[in-house]
Amino acid sequence: MTPPSTPSTIVANAAADLSWQEDLYKYLHAHPELSGAEEQTAQRIEEELRRFPDWAVTTGIGGYGITAVLRNGDGPTVLMRADFDGLPVAEATEVDYGSKHSQLNAEGQRVPTMHACGHDHHTSSLLGAMAILDATRQDWSGTVIALFQPAEEAAVGAHRMVSDGLDQIIPRPDVCLAQHVVAGPAGEIYTAPGPVMTSSTTIEITLYGRGAHASMPHRSVDPVVLAASTVMRLQTIVSREVPPGQFAVVTVASVEAGKANNVIPDSAKISLSCRFYDEDLRKRVVAAIKRIVRAEAQAAGADREPSFKFVGMLGATDNAAEAFETVRPAFDERFSKNSLDMEPWTASEDFSVIPKHFGVPYLLWTVGITPRRQWQRAEEAGRLDIDIPTNHNPGFLPDLGTLPVATEAAAVAILACLQRSWPDTSSPEELRQQPTQKEIAAAQIETAPGD
Numbered sequence: 001m002t003p004p005s006t007p008s009t010i011v012a013n014a015a016a017d018l019s020w021q022e023d024l025y026k027y028l029h030a031h032p033e034l035s036g037a038e039e040q041t042a043q044r045i046e047e048e049l050r051r052f053p054d055w056a057v058t059t060g061i062g063g064y065g066i067t068a069v070l071r072n073g074d075g076p077t078v079l080m081r082a083d084f085d086g087l088p089v090a091e092a093t094e095v096d097y098g099s100k101h102s103q104l105n106a107e108g109q110r111v112p113t114m115h116a117c118g119h120d121h122h123t124s125s126l127l128g129a130m131a132i133l134d135a136t137r138q139d140w141s142g143t144v145i146a147l148f149q150p151a152e153e154a155a156v157g158a159h160r161m162v163s164d165g166l167d168q169i170i171p172r173p174d175v176c177l178a179q180h181v182v183a184g185p186a187g188e189i190y191t192a193p194g195p196v197m198t199s200s201t202t203i204e205i206t207l208y209g210r211g212a213h214a215s216m217p218h219r220s221v222d223p224v225v226l227a228a229s230t231v232m233r234l235q236t237i238v239s240r241e242v243p244p245g246q247f248a249v250v251t252v253a254s255v256e257a258g259k260a261n262n263v264i265p266d267s268a269k270i271s272l273s274c275r276f277y278d279e280d281l282r283k284r285v286v287a288a289i290k291r292i293v294r295a296e297a298q299a300a301g302a303d304r305e306p307s308f309k310f311v312g313m314l315g316a317t318d319n320a321a322e323a324f325e326t327v328r329p330a331f332d333e334r335f336s337k338n339s340l341d342m343e344p345w346t347a348s349e350d351f352s353v354i355p356k357h358f359g360v361p362y363l364l365w366t367v368g369i370t371p372r373r374q375w376q377r378a379e380e381a382g383r384l385d386i387d388i389p390t391n392h393n394p395g396f397l398p399d400l401g402t403l404p405v406a407t408e409a410a411a412v413a414i415l416a417c418l419q420r421s422w423p424d425t426s427s428p429e430e431l432r433q434q435p436t437q438k439e440i441a442a443a444q445i446e447t448a449p450g451d
Contacts, residue, residue, distance in 0.1 A: 005139055007415035008334035011408050016135040021128045021403060024048060026097035028120035032086025032113040034103050035154035038064045041084050041123075045148050048127050052134055055146070058169050062160030066148040067170050068130065075142025078417040079173035080410060081351055082119070082126035083152035089114040092394035117391045118181035118369065121398050121406060123148060125179070128407035133414060142418040145170050147354070155200065155312035158353035167358065174422035175323055176355035176362040177413050179406060182345070183390045184368025185375045186399040189335050189409055190342035191365040193324040197317035198247075198275035199282055200348030204311060205230075205293055208304040211266035223268035224257045226300045230293055231255065231270060237288050248285055249275040249346060275346050277316050314348045320361030323417070327363055330416035334408060342366055347391065359425055363413070367406045369398035 005013075024044075033041050042064035049057050055068040090112035091099045099114045115121075130146050147170075151157030184190070207230065209223030231252045242248045250272060257268035272289065276282040293306050331339040342365060355362035370388055378387035389395035 006333060007330040007412040007419070010136050010139045010415055011132060011334065011411050014132045014136050014411075016128075016131040018128050018131055018404070018407065020048075020051075021124055021407070022400060024127065025120055025124040025400075025403060028084070028123060029115050030097045030099055031101055032099050032115045032120070033101075034088060034105060034111075034113055035085040035151040035157070036063060036106075037103060038085050038150045042066060042148075042150070045084065045123065045127075052130055054134070055130070061166060061169060062150075062157065062162070062164035064150040065157065065161040065164070065166075067166075068146040068148075069170055070130075070133065070144045072137050072143065073141040075140070076174040076418055076420065076422050077143040077145065077171050078175055078177065078414050079145040079147055079170070079354070080126060080129070080177040080414055081147045081149055081354060082122040082178070083149045083157065083351075084119050084123045085150050085153050085157070086113045086119065087116045087153055087392060088112065089116040089392065089394055091116070093397045095397065114394065116393060116396045117153065118396070118398055119152065121181050121369065121403065122179065124403060125406035125410050128403070129410035129414065132407070132411040140415055140418050143171055144414055144418070145173060149351075152350055155314050155348075155350050158350040162353060162357045166354070172358055173355070173360055175320075175326075175360055175417050176351075176358070177323075177327075177410070177417065178349075178351045178362070178364045179409060179413075180349070180364065180366050181369045181391075181398055181402070181406065182366045183370050183388050183396070184366070186369055186372050186402050187335075187405045188338045188340055188368040189331050189365060189405070190340050190368070191319075191324060191328050191331060191363070192342035192344075193319050193321045195277040195316050195318045195344060196342055196364060197345050197347055197349050198249075198277055199279065199316040200312065200314040201272075201274040201276075201282060201286060202311045202313070203272040203274065203286075203289065204309040205270050205272065206307045206309075207268045207270070207293070207297060208302055208306065209264075209266055209268070209300070210303065212264045214262040214264055217264060220264040221301050221303070222264050223266065223302075224264070226296060226302065227255055227257055227268040227270055229300070230296045233292050233296060234272070234289065237285055237292070241288055242281065242285065246281055247275075247277050247344075247346075248281060249273070250285065250289070275348065277344065279316070314350050315352055315356070317349050317352050317364050319363050323361045323363035326420050327365070327413045327416050330412045331365075331409065334412050335405075361422075365409070365413075367402060367409060369402045371399045
């Protein structure tokens with residue numbers, strides 16, 4: 001009896017036509033669209049999906065979300081996600097397919113846009129993996145779901161797809177997968193079990209003072225001074241309240257106050273970005289933030305308590321051991337010395353919203369996309385943090401040679417999961433009911449003006 005082919009062998013022998021893939025990537029890179037406004041990008045993905053007539057395609061899920069489902073006999077159901085929104089960043093690369101695009105943002109301002117986080121790469125790679133799976137149907141059995149998600153950067157895309165009845169549109173997956181490109185030697189694949197990306201808590205705090213003429217500060221409660229003292233005091237949370245062996249970030253990323261040089265304003269706003277791997281620590285730090293902000297306002301003599309708005313709260317990405325143990329050996333076989341351990345990444349993702357909704361294990365891995373020569377020069381000079389553009393940097397640009405690598409990684413991971421028997425964890429008690437719009441809004445924005 002002939003033993004079943006391994007995922008690596010199936011991919012290596014696949015007769016899939018990927019001649020279109022690089023042109024697609026360049027098109028997507030040159031035409032990025034902001035979160036929630038990805039109309040043309042979604043249309044292009046829909047056009048590309050016509051290559052696969054046997055896949056059942058559904059569009060317009062939670063905005064511009066798209067799914068494509070291929071049922072190929074009995075076996076597990078494996079979902080893989082790719083995001084496709086861009087960022088309000090002005091591209092600073094010199095390639096001929098660099099973005100010169102601009103778009104109106106949510107405030108009605110025209111801003112430059114760029115695929116500065118590699119979502120064009122993710123989308124092109126998943127479509128390429130679909131081509132490989134489509135061409136090798138005789139070598140595997142089961143169901144594959146390709147999910148194309150909008151609005152990841154706004155931390156609402158996955159929530160919107162779930163709230164729009166995703167579980168009524170696609171079959172329940174047994175496992176969910178995703179990959180993300182990062183700064184690193186081109187072609188290296190990084191995997192690990194457990195927490196690999198942080199939770200994210202964004203807090204907008206409004207500090208209320210009492211306005212006055214700039215020449216009469218004694219008539220005011222100056223919110224600018226209050227904001228300054230609050231920002232400095234917040235720096236002590238991580239240095240003095242978080243145990244040295246635990247990870248936390250509290251960054252004051254924005255301070256807004258006043259419009260004129262002769263007016264003391266009556267309020268100021270500061271915005272915080274906070275990251276954690278541990279949920280209990282997140283709760284303790286958020287409580288510390290509220291305590292400090294309220295105490296500083298009281299010390300300044302403010303007549304009104306500060307208000308807190310929590311925006312885009314995301315849980316940590318916590319890879320399942322069983323998913324890692326399934327995919328990692330397949331990566332080791334296909335990519336050999338380029339299959340490496342993933343270091344925890346302090347960025348945050350909304351991908352886990354989808355597998356958590358279905359109550360199934362998941363795995364997110366990363367792919368290095370920095371040209372090898374560029375990485376080596378920077379490493380030898382001790383300038384990696386200076387010379388290598390990271391995600392969200394205007395110079396972030398994947399090496400085109402990494403498209404086939406990410407495509408194969410996606411296909412290998414899906415095939416590995418199709419060859420495993422996954423326990424059936426579905427039951428009315430375990431499966432979360434479809435959330436209401438009110439529940440989704442509550443998860444995204446919480447307003448707490450006081451106790």
